[in-house]
Amino acid sequence: MSRSGISLSESQRIAWLRLIRSDNVGPATFRELINHCGSAEKALDMLPELAKRGGAMKRIRVASIADAEREMEVAARHDGRFVAIGEPDYPPALRAIDGAPPLLAMCGSGETATRPTLGIVGARNASVAGAKFAAMVAGAAAGAGYTVASGLARGIDAAAHHASLKHGTLAALAGGLDRIYPPENADLYRRICTEGGVAISEMPYGWEPRARDFPRRNRLIAGSALAVVVVEAAMRSGSLITARLANEAGRLVLAVPGSPLDPRAQGSNGLIKQGAMIVCSPEDVLEALAPLSNLELPFSGDAGEEPEPEGEAPVEPAEDDRLRVAEALGPSPCEIDDLIRFTGVNAATVQLILLELDLAGRLARHPGGRISLT
């Protein structure tokens, strides 16, 4: 992984920001739109028509140039900027995950964002020993040249950030970069951004984080990291979500053991039981990282502004193809390949119909690329 890539022009950046902030456009849809339309600008033009074809009852909200410029001004006031997937400052490991954010709000050092990264997550109500051990691991990894990624939460997260502040730490936030949560970590956030660390978020400036934004944020930690260490995690905790997402993304999961009688250790012990690597010392983590840090991660596409070369031209689907695909779909998630085989409609056309349904708010996307009707 190297710090390289294309750079968007300012007008492209505004178009990317408008597109990702428009209704019904998530990371997967964003990529489909770029592939289908060739650029964010053209996708913005086509959005209302595509959504209408997909059965949208009312006109889809498309973010305006003024909206985007306003958010960029807010970002600038907070020393933030927007980094597109494929640009040099984008965390290289994060590019490789399914549904990588096309655009990240970023504040702080791009160099820190692009170094080999270790995720460290754990309980907010950490024990003294847990916080201390998290700090030991974070300090050792940061000293060895790794960026330490975490979620700016209380407890383990804060301990990991503090211990790696000197060498560079990455904070992934669930809300906008001007909405620091929890407020008690506002000073830590400021230090991260000004002392060589970096903060990222895929949510708009001004966005107050809600409960459901945290698992999404956890995907940024897991995705940025080559490996994730879980220190003190209760059953059904957010840290276990991060571990699951890391595992799904093919990243190494490590866990710090604890007494089975401590509820804070049940999640991390459970991970070890399921096959996570046990961490007995900071050195264990460094040993596990060493062979990973020169790994070339598979890159699932940079959503660059060239349409994918395709044998079949994406034309407007025939009405009966559209009906056949919509009827074949149901509330149970299915594979797109199965849908293509089942309907006999050609692949490019199916993708386009799905894009229309998606923009109309009628499609749900599931892990592993599966889809269902909402």
Added chain:
Amino acid sequence: MSRSGISLSESQRIAWLRLIRSDNVGPATFRELINHCGSAEKALDMLPELAKRGGAMKRIRVASIADAEREMEVAARHDGRFVAIGEPDYPPALRAIDGAPPLLAMCGSGETATRPTLGIVGARNASVAGAKFAAMVAGAAAGAGYTVASGLARGIDAAAHHASLKHGTLAALAGGLDRIYPPENADLYRRICTEGGVAISEMPYGWEPRARDFPRRNRLIAGSALAVVVVEAAMRSGSLITARLANEAGRLVLAVPGSPLDPRAQGSNGLIKQGAMIVCSPEDVLEALAPLSNLELPFSGDAGEEPEPEGEAPVEPAEDDRLRVAEALGPSPCEIDDLIRFTGVNAATVQLILLELDLAGRLARHPGGRISLT
């Protein structure tokens, strides 16, 4: 495994006790002697001559009938008895290990000694949480019908015995059964022997346990058990020896995790790192035991009183064979098969020469059946 087997006559039992209490006769040599001579009685007759042939400088001490009768009287006064390998009360899993004691001093319930057994071992300076968890595991296993084996030590051992006292627990001792160590557990020992539990030792009555007897005792715990749970073990602790012996005997090793910052957890965490099964709850142990408890363990021979059928008759070795074998041996352990190939002397003769050297105190036996000159 079932509670069955042969029974020694009283004169045979006295001969067995004399033989195992004679100089230079350990479990492996005992078995070789029975194989070579046909019975303990005949082996006792041949001991001085075999040792002399092996190069013993002075006459080997052979335990007398009076010695054996005296020890049996002491045993009887302490409600103890001697159980030979192959007899019904001998722990069936223990029969299957290399170097199983031919004769055990036993006090208490033979039924408890022969049930499927779980070993639980750990730190003497246990934490409250460690002792509590050990008791939870012991109580659950005992309640499910397993005998819980441990070493009567302070801390984890005592907690495991106490929690399984009601259903039956097995204490393996490093000294004679009339030399209870540590003294503070004398009352626990008494309750084990009188309330349905059982105590075993391979050492003579009157033997004060020395430091080097404890690893030997640990082999009785590991050998009696289908699986061993290690709760709180420091690095280089006796519990890790038990775990290693259990692993070498093909028994399942489980370990209870703890904070990496607690020295008492470093040994058990290290076992998990090396592949031991992590114990997050007592149920984990029961689940691991379930498929083992009906296992037929390979039985490495019952040292019964019939000589092994052999193609080659064991005659007295020719002097130059004896020289060739002795010269081929050195201070580095070697495999007996390699020795046979290297010297070209026939297998039965090599075994006999080794037996002579052994009785003369010139042979050291190592794990895996390897041997060297002392």
